[in-house]
């Protein structure tokens with residue numbers, strides 16, 4: 001199927017394009033990108049959106065597809081049958097696509113349920129890590145990824161590589177969502193993390209590390225990980241991000257995903273509120289920290305940690321972008337973190353994240369002008385997934401789908 005999507009406002013993956021764009025889709029690819037005012041190709045159906053913004057499909061760099069946003073969702077997963085788990089994964093993916101997300105990086109598989117399954121035509125593309133590698137009894141150990149000692153850590157990386165995982169997720173500090181785990185305590189020594197990184201790099205896999213405590217972030221830097229999830233730099237007295245940490249993250253271009261994004265109508269999880277009470281950390285301090293990382297040149301992505309509790313259902317990535325703006329990022333930088341930046345961080349840069357001929361035709365159209373009002377990202381109008389219109393609003397449905 002060949003068609004054109006035209007909108008009065010557009011974001012090309014890195015910057016807003018004055019006066020909008022028209023994007024021509026053929027099969028699963030973008031074949032032409034022209035100014036909105038250019039003559040339309042003859043004989044092709046047109047999805048015309050004069051009051052809307054056209055963007056590359058959004059990419060959520062941190063999701064948990066096996067988690068369905070119940071309270072304690074990650075622990076619930078352990079009790080599910082394979083069929084029940086598949087239902088949760090499918091529902092998670094459909095919620096993501098309805099929110100304009102056309103690719104996700106799954107960083108919390110149970111065993112290899114997500115890595116092993118085949119993505120269906122109406123589901124976002126998936127980059128999967130398999131179960132996070134964690135310490136015995138550590139954060140997320142119920143997902144099946146606990147390992148200890150050099151030999152077991154190497155074997156864990158090898159297994160992920162052989163089963164088709166595209167990245168390695170390593171839990172370096174404790175986490176809030178596992179009972180008995182402490183964010184301020186570290187689970188692995190520098191040498192253990194180094195073993196995982198060396199084995200992964202030898203096999204061509206990047207390592208993204210979960211780290212809340214400042215010491216875990218420092219361990220990640222010593223061991224040369226490729227990306228850090230959360231990167232809260234938490235201490236017993238709140239957030240403390242040493243300048244040398246900021247400088248190293250920027251100089252080595254380590255991707256940081258602050259895991260922002262939650263429904264504004266619901267409070268943070270009770271676990272997150274407890275961490276704030278205990279350490280004195282505030283949301284404003286967190287926004288200020290992320291703004292400081294951006295100002296120093298640290299590359300950021302907009303992953304949401306979707307699925308882990310009721311305020312973080314699948315499909316909240318638009319709110320993560322809004323929180324990056326609240327942290328001080330210009331709107332174009334914040335949207336880049338959910339498009340071309342996210343694509344680069346996930347190894348998808350050659351196919352996704354930009355409106356450019358030759359790229360896979362993943363597109364989203366939202367009502368309003370995102371450049372002036374970033375909350376427009378929550379108002380999804382149309383979604384094109386690998387060249388297929390999977391969400392279409394209005395009368396065009398019959399003409400184009």
Ligand SMILES: [Zn+2]
Pocket residue numbers: 062063064107108305
């Ligand atoms: Zn997570």
